[in-house]
Amino acid sequence: MDVSPCTPPRAVRLDEGHPVLVFRADPSLQVNAPCCPASPDPGQHHGHLGKTEFQSMLFTTRKRLLTLALAGCFGTLLTAHHPAALAQAAHQAVDIQLPAQGLAGALAALSSQTGVQIFAPGDLVAGRTAPAVSGRMTPQQALNQLLDASGLRAQPGTSGSFTLHSAPLEDSALPPIKVQARAILEEAQGPVTGLVARRSGTGTKTDTPLIEVPQSISVIGRDELEARGAQTVMEALRYVPGVAVDTYGVETRGSEWVLMRGFDTAGTSVLMDGLRMASSTWVNFQSETYGLERIEVLRGPASVTYGQVEAGGTIHRISKRPDVNAPREVVVQTGTYGRKQVAADVGGSLNADHTVLYRVVGLALDTDNQLKFANGDRGSNERLYLAPSLMWRPTAATTLTLRAERLHNVTKGFSVYVVRNNQNTGLLRGDPDYLRYAQEQTQLGYQLEHHFNDTWALRQTVRSARSTVDNHYINQLGGPVGNVLNRSARHADDHLRQTSADTNVQARFGQGRVTHTVLAGLDWTHAQADYREYHAPAGTTPPLDLDNPVYGVPMPTPSVLAASQLTDTRQMGWYLQNQIHIDQRWVVTLGGRDDVVKTNLHDRRNELKDALRDRAFSGRAGLTYLASHGVAPYISYAESFVPQTLRTSTGDPYKPTRGKQWEVGLKVQPPNQQSLFTVAVFDLRKRNVETYNPDTDDYGQTGEIRSRGLELEAKTAVMRGLDLYAAYTYNHVEVTRSDDIDLGKTPIQVPRQMASVGLDYALGGVLQGLSFGGGVRYVGQRYDNPENTRATPSFRLVDVGVRYERGPWRLALNVANLFDKHYVASHAYGGYYPGAERTATLTGRYRF
Structure with a gap:
């Protein structure tokens, strides 16, 4: 383990007057370590500068963990080259592995592993501990678990940053609201909170932001299905562009008649949980809408990912899966x-x-x-x-x-x-x-x-x-x-x-x-x-x-x-x-x-x-x-x-x-x-x-x-x-x-x-x-x-x-x-x- 001293960071004060230290990780991400920080966004933090002393420890890239111990005050900030990248990092599920440790070290490690900015006033994190957190989740979800029972809360800011504050007494006395993290982001196969999805795996077979997929994709989540009262997949697709449904009128057997960009896709372009469903003379695999978490419509050819599918597009049904936050x-x-x-x-x-x-x-x-x-x-x-x-x-x-x-x-x-x-x-x-x-x-x-x-x-x-x-x-x-x-x-x-x-x-x-x-x-x-x-x-x-x-x-x-x-x-x-x-x-x-x-x-x-x-x-x-x-x-x-x-x-x-x-x-x-x-x-x-x-x-x-x-x-x-x-x-x-x-x-x-x-x-x-x-x-x-x-x-x-x-x-x-x-x-x-x-x-x- 190499230990490298870093030039003392500058301390700034939040509007409340709490001192906070700011650190920046190496942008190349070859070594996730703190180095000399820049001042925080002036639009968010104001105050005059002071001085402090500290020590830092630098771990190798194999560990990719950052641990920092300070006496009295601490803060961490992981930045990237562009605000769009920071916002994207805040909305991306990643694999997180944090052992039980001091809250200061846990926040530093979370920044290192996720690439998000976290502003942590020193007097709030000093002396506090954090539980172990592991699994694939968003930074917001991990942060909520770290702060559970701490009396602190994380407030999302612009460009994907988070700032720690003391939770009001009535808030800290309440149990954590698990759905809060889900409202920030969904995974490609997970629930969509509200009307708008941000990620999809249909177009690429990878967990990708929708705006990065170079094809048209529409996502209908569980909330939208329930708000519109859709009982069938055909009813769910009635408000999707490029898709004509019920082309033979009322279908009482459960079969699906769909045109996508003018081409008949019945029986040729049905996907279920990432795999294509076959069809025969009378058999078309049916989907019960109540059992679906989301329906995704990819318009245009998609054989590069799924093989033999119709030119007009594919309809991907994603099933409900076990989730600790799933409704009962x-x-x-x-x-x-x-x-x-x-x-x-x-x-x-x-x-x-x-x-x-x-x-x-x-x-x-x-x-x-x-x-x-x-x-x-x-x-x-x-x-x-x-x-x-x-x-x-x-x-x-x-x-x-x-x-x-x-x-x-x-x-x-x-x-x-x-x-x-x-x-x-x-x-x-x-x-x-x-x-x-x-x-x-x-x-x-x-x-x-x-x-x-x-x-x-x-x-x-x-x-x-x-x-x-x-x-x-x-x-x-x-x-x-x-x-x-x-x-x-x-x-x-x-x-x-x-x-x-x-x-x-x-x-x-x-x-x-x-x-x-x-x-x-x-x-x-x-x-x-x-x-x-x-x-x-x-x-x-x-x-x-x-x-x-x-x-x-x-x-x-x-x-x-x-x-x-x-x-x-x-x-x-x-x-x-x-x-x-x-x-x-x-x-x-x-x-x-x-x-x-x-x-x-x-x-x-x-x-x-x-x-x-x-x-x-x-x-x-x-x-x-x-x-x-x-x-x-x-x-x-x-x-x-x-x-x-x-x-x-x-x-x-x-x-x-x-x-x-x-x-x-x-x-x-x-x-x-x-x-x-x-x-x-x-x-x-x-x-x-x-x-x-x-x-x-x-x-x-x-x-x-x-x-x-x-x-x-x-x-x-x-x-x-x-x-x-x-x-x-x-x-x-x-x-x-x-x-x-x-x-x-x-x-x-x-x-x-x-x-x-x-x-x-x-x-x-x-x-x-x-x-x-x-x-x-x-x-x-x-x-x-x-x-x-x-x-x-x-x-x-x-x-x-x-x-x-x-x-x-x-x-x-x-x-x-x-x-x-x-x-x-x-x-x-x-x-x-x-x-x-x-x-x-x-x-x-x-x-x-």
């Missing part, structure tokens, strides 16, 4: 269509040192829905959900999280309205006594994270998932003939199994003005889909008389095998990424990935087998400039690919579809403010799109679709208690290459313009506890056919909510489509898909 609550809900729901979220620590945490989330739902048959019967939905999880932290550097999930979802299926002479008849083609869509879903997995030191970290995520769908439905055979609609009773049985693993190593290092965050990883997935479908014998299904409909009639048993196919897909991808920070101003993001996908197809009905192999390289490059006041312009290029399982008429396998995008944007997130403003302009092209050639009566991959647009998003706390969120989308999507009639046209169901605005206001004074909010959303017209000769009109909808909180109790009323506007979501392919009618939910919550 019981929720009861009722609403329209006889909705009855009860849910619970219970968690905490299983031992005194909080190294073993647990959480159990459960829900039970029984409700009808808006689908109504002519005999008065309605569609129904029954759902059971259970998600236990366990987190173990054997050391401050290691975290293992185990998570399981079970979902049972049964509905009366999905039935389409019958159209006759281009007019909706108001009749559903199915039968309420026959329709049944039952999905059973199970997931089991773990997340392991280990930090070897300040530089190296290892992460691994593994999950095994299984989902089965038993679907009884009725299809129509052509259009109505007079007043008769011929039908066919059918039964589909679909099983999907998927095992996925993602392992990566992260290194953070740098020298001088350049720092690197390098990520190298390998992910692998194996999906097996076993699909069978049976049809009723021809002519045995009773037709539907459109003039005199009769429901509840017996249906024949589907016994004719129509399809039997086994699909086995294995994908392996290697990826490398480097986030380079230069002068704390420039962020260069570079990434590349190589994927190999092998697919084996077995058509058991016709005894045909096929084997396909695809390989694709995907890249990304981005440049972000971190200007002052949280302003960050950026430019990026990204690619995507999705393998195909078809062959041409000549026997050649289809190529993967490829997406390429240029994006230029601006993000603004002022430090110490709950705000995020985003502007993005993009040019996205998808190639190798299948197209029909009427001259040869054949299909090929000569198609290309181009999507250009502008997206605006604002989330901000306008003032205390008032949150505002707004979004606008202009999206010009055009088929630029095709052999068919859609050349130069807009693909069906794609709105050119969308807009939304909403607010949430919490009253104060004598009305404290009462909040209200609402929003307006607009969706422009959409074309119904490839030749763009028919269009579905635009619509505007109003949503409102009001809630009251008192102590542990909360009562909330949310109404979607307040004025019960009847609108059409789509006429695609000549069908009729109505939009969601007015729904109201009354929610009671008790926390304990």
